[in-house]
Amino acid sequence: MTQDVSLLIAAALLGAAAFAIVFRTPRRYFWLTVLIGACPFILIKLIPTDWNIGFGSFLAALLAGCLSHIAARVTRAPAQCFLIPGVILLVPGTYIYRAFNAALSRRFEDAFSLSLSAVAITLGVSFGVLLANWVVPSRKAL
Amino acid sequence: MREFLAFLRRICNLLIQSGCSSNRVELLTQILGDSWGYEVETVAIPTAVWINVRTKQETLHELTRVRRWSIDLDRLARLNELVESVRQHQLSIGEANARLTADEAMPPPYGKMLTLLAGALTSPILIFSYGGTPLTVALGVPAGILVQYLNKYLFSSEQRRYLGDFLIAASMAAYAYACRAFISAVDAPLLIIGGIVVIVPGLTLVNAVHEVAQKNLVSGAAKLLEALMITASLGFGVAFVLAIMQIFISARF
Numbered sequence: 001m002t003q004d005v006s007l008l009i010a011a012a013l014l015g016a017a018a019f020a021i022v023f024r025t026p027r028r029y030f031w032l033t034v035l036i037g038a039c040p041f042i043l044i045k046l047i048p049t050d051w052n053i054g055f056g057s058f059l060a061a062l063l064a065g066c067l068s069h070i071a072a073r074v075t076r077a078p079a080q081c082f083l084i085p086g087v088i089l090l091v092p093g094t095y096i097y098r099a100f101n102a103a104l105s106r107r108f109e110d111a112f113s114l115s116l117s118a119v120a121i122t123l124g125v126s127f128g129v130l131l132a133n134w135v136v137p138s139r140k141a142l
Numbered sequence: 143m144r145e146f147l148a149f150l151r152r153i154c155n156l157l158i159q160s161g162c163s164s165n166r167v168e169l170l171t172q173i174l175g176d177s178w179g180y181e182v183e184t185v186a187i188p189t190a191v192w193i194n195v196r197t198k199q200e201t202l203h204e205l206t207r208v209r210r211w212s213i214d215l216d217r218l219a220r221l222n223e224l225v226e227s228v229r230q231h232q233l234s235i236g237e238a239n240a241r242l243t244a245d246e247a248m249p250p251p252y253g254k255m256l257t258l259l260a261g262a263l264t265s266p267i268l269i270f271s272y273g274g275t276p277l278t279v280a281l282g283v284p285a286g287i288l289v290q291y292l293n294k295y296l297f298s299s300e301q302r303r304y305l306g307d308f309l310i311a312a313s314m315a316a317y318a319y320a321c322r323a324f325i326s327a328v329d330a331p332l333l334i335i336g337g338i339v340v341i342v343p344g345l346t347l348v349n350a351v352h353e354v355a356q357k358n359l360v361s362g363a364a365k366l367l368e369a370l371m372i373t374a375s376l377g378f379g380v381a382f383v384l385a386i387m388q389i390f391i392s393a394r395f
């Protein structure tokens with residue numbers, strides 16, 4: 001279990017670091033972005049699998065949003081710098097692809113079910129980020 | 143006033159190009175207008191920005207067309223600092239325009255090799271998070287490098303955008319099924335998903351819903367359509383390789 005958690009934390013940190021580089025996070029905020037980006041990924045992996053998938057994504061996005069806005073207030077940088085590398089690990093890319101692939105293979109029932117999961121995650125992440133704007137309001141326009 | 147409008151046009155274009163949301167761009171122009179004594183109204187969508195600057199005597203309009211966009215957080219942070227300086231009148235509009243010109247020539251914060259290495263890490267980590275075996279995770283490293291190279295350097299031109307997505311997905315599918323032909327334990331669909339998920343428009347979809355939720359209906363709808371187009375290009379790319387494989391297998395047996 002301890003090994004699983006350490007592996008999960010390592011994967012989360014590496015994933016956030018990789019996306020921070022891919023999205024060209026400013027060098028001076030790199031480590032802070034990595035720390036903030038890893039938290040929602042760890043949270044969503046620790047949420048029990050029998051919970052609603054959209055609700056889990058909502059909680060993780062809310063955490064990412066709140067941490068990003070706090071970091072933006074402290075550093076005076078745009079919240080997006082901290083938010084995007086964290087949220088990218090939550091977005092339903094795999095569900096979108098699997099749904100499209102199922103539709104192409106004429107497995108319409110699977111395609112419908114996967115699309116609904118993608119919609120649930122998308123709505124969960126979007127409303128998590130929106131609610132974070134209310135919980136920790138932006139200090140600046142960007 | 144004309145200089146101020148020209149500055150707004152440039153900064154709006156750069157902000158949308160760097161991945162800033164439409165509602166933030168609209169809010170920012172309004173704040174800048176208030177601080178310089180102009181009434182500013184802006185409509186921003188992912189492909190264009192209309193700006194209207196008004197005083198009691200004069201009204202000026204400007205349109206800027208945005209032809210390409212991606213996420214560049216480093217530039218976004220620099221633009222944020224510039225806007226703050228202009229808002230607080232620490233910089234004149236002329237100085238701000240000169241800073242924008244210098245900013246456009248600045249190199250990216252991370253080199254090509256580091257970006258490719260980061261791309262190489264994203265795919266195996268995503269495959270690991272989907273429950274892939276260590277072998278599939280390991281095969282995700284070259285997949286990540288391939289996708290990152292094709293996406294960032296080979297097919298980065300706007301004219302080849304959807305064709306690029308199609309070709310990336312097709313090369314990923316070819317790579318995954320070639321791996322499976324040699325090692326039967328490889329989970330080819332998972333390898334394909336891990337490879338192309340970096341360009342699957344999940345973030346675009348989330349941004350689209352975010353825009354719609356903030357009543358930016360046109361911008362949200364445009365982003366939804368973009369997400370649909372990219373998904374279709376990727377899906378058809380994989381389906382193309384699968385169809386060729388089927389023809390090849392049925393001709394052989």
